[in-house]
Amino acid sequence: MKKLFLLCYCFIYVSFFSKLFAIIRLPPVMSSNMVLQQNSQATLWGWSDPSERFTITCSWKTTVDSVQAPNSGKWKAKISTPSAGGPYTITIKSRINTIVLENILIGEVWICSGQSNMEMSNTQHIKEEGTKSNNDKIRFFTVAKKTAEYPQDHAEGQWVSCNEETLRRFSAAGYFFGKKLHQELNNVPIGLIQSAWSGTPVELWEPVEVLNSDPAMKEAATKIRNVTYRPNTPGLIYNAMIYPISNYTIAGVIWYQGEGNTARASTYEKMFTGMIGAWRKQFEQDFPFYYVQIAPYTYEYTFEGALLMEQQTRSLSYPKTGMVVITDLVDNVKDQHPKNKLDVGLRLANIALAETYKQNIPAPVYLNPKFKRMDASKAKINLYFDNAPNGFMVKGDGTPTEFLIAGTDQNFLPAEVKIEKDRIVVSNKRISNPVAVRFSFSNTGMSNVFNKEGLPLIPFRTDNWEVVPAKQ
Numbered sequence: 108m109k110k111l112f113l114l115c116y117c118f119i120y121v122s123f124f125s126k127l128f129a130i131i132r133l134p135p136v137m138s139s140n141m142v143l144q145q146n147s148q149a150t151l152w153g154w155s156d157p158s159e160r161f162t163i164t165c166s167w168k169t170t171v172d173s174v175q176a177p178n179s180g181k182w183k184a185k186i187s188t189p190s191a192g193g194p195y196t197i198t199i200k201s202r203i204n205t206i207v208l209e210n211i212l213i214g215e216v217w218i219c220s221g222q223s224n225m226e227m228s229n230t231q232h233i234k235e236e237g238t239k240s241n242n243d244k245i246r247f248f249t250v251a252k253k254t255a256e257y258p259q260d261h262a263e264g265q266w267v268s269c270n271e272e273t274l275r276r277f278s279a280a281g282y283f284f285g286k287k288l289h290q291e292l293n294n295v296p297i298g299l300i301q302s303a304w305s306g307t308p309v310e311l312w313e314p315v316e317v318l319n320s321d322p323a324m325k326e327a328a329t330k331i332r333n334v335t336y337r338p339n340t341p342g343l344i345y346n347a348m349i350y351p352i353s354n355y356t357i358a359g360v361i362w363y364q365g366e367g368n369t370a371r372a373s374t375y376e377k378m379f380t381g382m383i384g385a386w387r388k389q390f391e392q393d394f395p396f397y398y399v400q401i402a403p404y405t406y407e408y409t410f411e412g413a414l415l416m417e418q419q420t421r422s423l424s425y426p427k428t429g430m431v432v433i434t435d436l437v438d439n440v441k442d443q444h445p446k447n448k449l450d451v452g453l454r455l456a457n458i459a460l461a462e463t464y465k466q467n468i469p470a471p472v473y474l475n476p477k478f479k480r481m482d483a484s485k486a487k488i489n490l491y492f493d494n495a496p497n498g499f500m501v502k503g504d505g506t507p508t509e510f511l512i513a514g515t516d517q518n519f520l521p522a523e524v525k526i527e528k529d530r531i532v533v534s535n536k537r538i539s540n541p542v543a544v545r546f547s548f549s550n551t552g553m554s555n556v557f558n559k560e561g562l563p564l565i566p567f568r569t570d571n572w573e574v575v576p577a578k579q
Contacts, residue, residue, distance in 0.1 A: 131155045131201045136352050139209045140266035142246050142298025144216045145191045149356040151199075152183040154260075161201035167192070167213070181260070183354060188213050191295040212244065214296030215288060216357045217459075219281030220312070220349075221364035223305035224399070224444055230279045232449040238271055244294060245269035245285050247277045250302040250352065254343035262351035266298075277301060280399070283452025284361055284459075291460055300355070302348045306337040308367035309375065312349065313382035314389075315342035324381070327374040345385075353389045359463060360386070361455050362398040365419060366443055369401075369411040375418035380425040397429040397458050398422075400565075402437045402445050403551045408576035412550035416566050420477075429458040432475045435563045440551040454562075470494055471560040478567040481544065487534040488512065488541050488569075497559040498528040507531075509547040509554040509566075514538045517572055519545060531556075543570035 133153040143149045151163065155176045163172040167189050176182040186197075193212035198205065219225055233240075251263035267273045274282060278301050285297040304311075310318060310328045318324045318341050328341045338344060368375050383396045400419045406412045423430055431454040436447045445451075457473035460466040476495040481488055501507050507526065511519040512535050522533040522544065533544055547554045547566035556564045 130204045131159070131161055131199055131206055133199075133206060133208075134261055134351065135264050136248055136250075136262065136266075136300070136355055137208070138266055139211070140246060140268065141208070141248070142212045142214050142216055142266075142296050143188050144356040144358060145188055145213045145295070147188050147356050148185040149188050150183055150185055150354045151197070152181070152354045153199075154180050155182060155201065156180060156203075159201055161199060164198040164200070166196045191215075191292075193296060212246065212296035212298070214244070214298060215292065216298040216300065216355070217281075217285065217288075218300045218302060218352075218357055218360045219278045219284070220302045220360060221362050221399075222303065222307045222367055224366070224402075224448075225278050225280055225361075225363035226301070226303040226305055227444055227448060228277055228279050229275045230446055230448050232447070233274060233279050233282070236271075236274065240274045240282075241270045242286075242289070243268045244296045245282075245289055246296070246298050247273060248298070248300045249277065250300065250348045252304055253347040254338045254340075255347035256343070258346045258350040260351055262348060278303065279448035280363060280451045280455070281361065283449050284455045285452075287453055287456035288459060288464075291456070291466065292464060300352060300357075302352065304337060304344055304348070306334070306367055307344060307364070308371075309364060309378050309382055310341040311338055311344040312364075313342065313345050313378065314385050317381045317385050318342075318378070321377060321381075323374050324377055327371045327378070330371055332370065349386065350389065353386075355390075357390070357392065357394055359395040359397065359459065361459075362396065363451070364398075365401040365415050366404070369406055369415045370408070372411060372414035372418055375415055376421045379418070379422050383425060383428070393427065395427045395429070395459070395463050397431070397455050399431045399433060399451055399455070402433050402443070403440050403553050404437075404443050405441050406550045406579075408578055410548075410550065410574050411576045413548045413552070413566065414574060414576070417548075417568070420565055420567070427462075429462060430475070430565075431455055431458065432563050432565050434547060434553050434566065435557070437553060440553070469560070471496060471558050471562070473562075475562045476558040476564045478546070478565070478569070481569050483541065486536075486539050486541065487532050488544055490531040490533065490544060492529060492531070492564070494562075495529045495558040499526050499531065499564070500557050500559055501526065502555040502557065507554070507556050509549075509552045509556075511545045511548070512538060512541050513543045513545075513570070514540050515542055517543075517570075519543075526556075543568070543572070545570070
């Protein structure tokens with residue numbers, strides 16, 4: 108009798124856990140209240156019994172999709188999404204269980220990533236939003252902060268509607284970006300996925316293989332400062348906070364990071380563009396990537412911020428990228444976290460509206476004036492720029508600031524500046540044969556030179572002389 112009892116018990120035990128394993132499961136990001144990318148082949152994914160057969164029914168279409176899981180039990184399915192709308196439901200039905208995802212919207216989905224300035228929430232502009240922020244067509248998903256030695260399948264989080272309460276815990280820059288898109292794209296639903304961590308260098312956000320593929324990057328990654336307030340090992344955040352959401356179909360990424368890399372600026376362009384490429388490869392999407400240049404700040408070493416800004420500007424040559432300059436949005440160079448995230452979000456949105464959504468926005472309205480070339484004429488240097496066809500304006504007392512000029516001795520002196528529409532002429536009476544110009548090339552440079560459309564001139568230098576940061 109005991110043997111019979113044990114046999115029955117074992118049968119029930121095995122049967123129960125066999126069914127438990129066979130249950131269709133989904134990752135948290137694939138849940139009720141989510142926003143799916145419109146007009147796409149959106150990916151649904153999850154886990155089941157090996158070779159399990161099940162159906163996916165989407166309320167926006169009449170056909171039913173049949174899916175069979177592979178031997179691994181990790182399945183993926185592509186579903187066609189319509190133009191913006193909702194709410195909809197998705198029903199996933201297997202022989203063991205049925206999952207119904209409710210209140211789904213179809214719209215535009217963007218990832219908001221980076222370090223503290225992307226993570227920063229509850230700013231003054233956010234507080235001023237108050238109940239105006241209540242909008243069920245803007246939704247947030249915040250990826251929980253975790254690290255992992257190897258790529259993970261699962262990232263914790265929950266989709267929530269935007270309201271006065273949820274907004275206090277979400278990226279301010281991300282919100283104002285999403286709100287602008289929502290308004291300008293005829294109230295299309297917006298899904299914002301925040302994956303950000305304060306203080307983190309770029310090495311933590313990309314696969315270790317990318318860093319190891321280049322000796323200079325590999326060497327730089329060994330010099331990450333060991334601190335207690337954040338992870339310190341390359342790849343750990345990518346494995347736990349980017350890889351797990353990489354099946355999600357998105358419109359693009361906005362990024363605000365760089366402060367954590369100023370001490371190793373020389374390799375930032377390689378690391379940053381390598382990260383963008385790795386993300387696109389893993390997501391299997393050639394999405395746009397728009398980012399914010401770091402703000403003026405009193406760093407410990409001279410030029411470390413300027414050199415990082417320079418690397419970010421160089422990264423603009425990487426395909427489908429855009430950069431927001433915020434040298435005019437800082438009111439305290441001793442605070443690494445500028446409070447104005449409203450204009451950061453709006454400027455990011457303008458790039459997306461023009462470049463991704465092809466709205467008819469003139470280039471100088473969303474692209475900062477950028478140094479193009481120079482030539483020397485007698486004792487003067489003529490500077491030419493992109494994105495300033497209507498010329499420049501000078502704020503404040505009307506005297507352009509932050510221009511330096513040098514001869515072959517590499518001794519930079521303040522320049523006399525004359526603006527001639529879209530050309531800027533610089534000189535110094537003490538330099539008879541000038542060969543180089545620097546503009547706002549310092550840690551704390553905040554110039555008053557803008558294009559006529561109101562965007563600040565990107566910091567630059569015309570020389571390639573060695574710059575060695577020194578402790579201040």
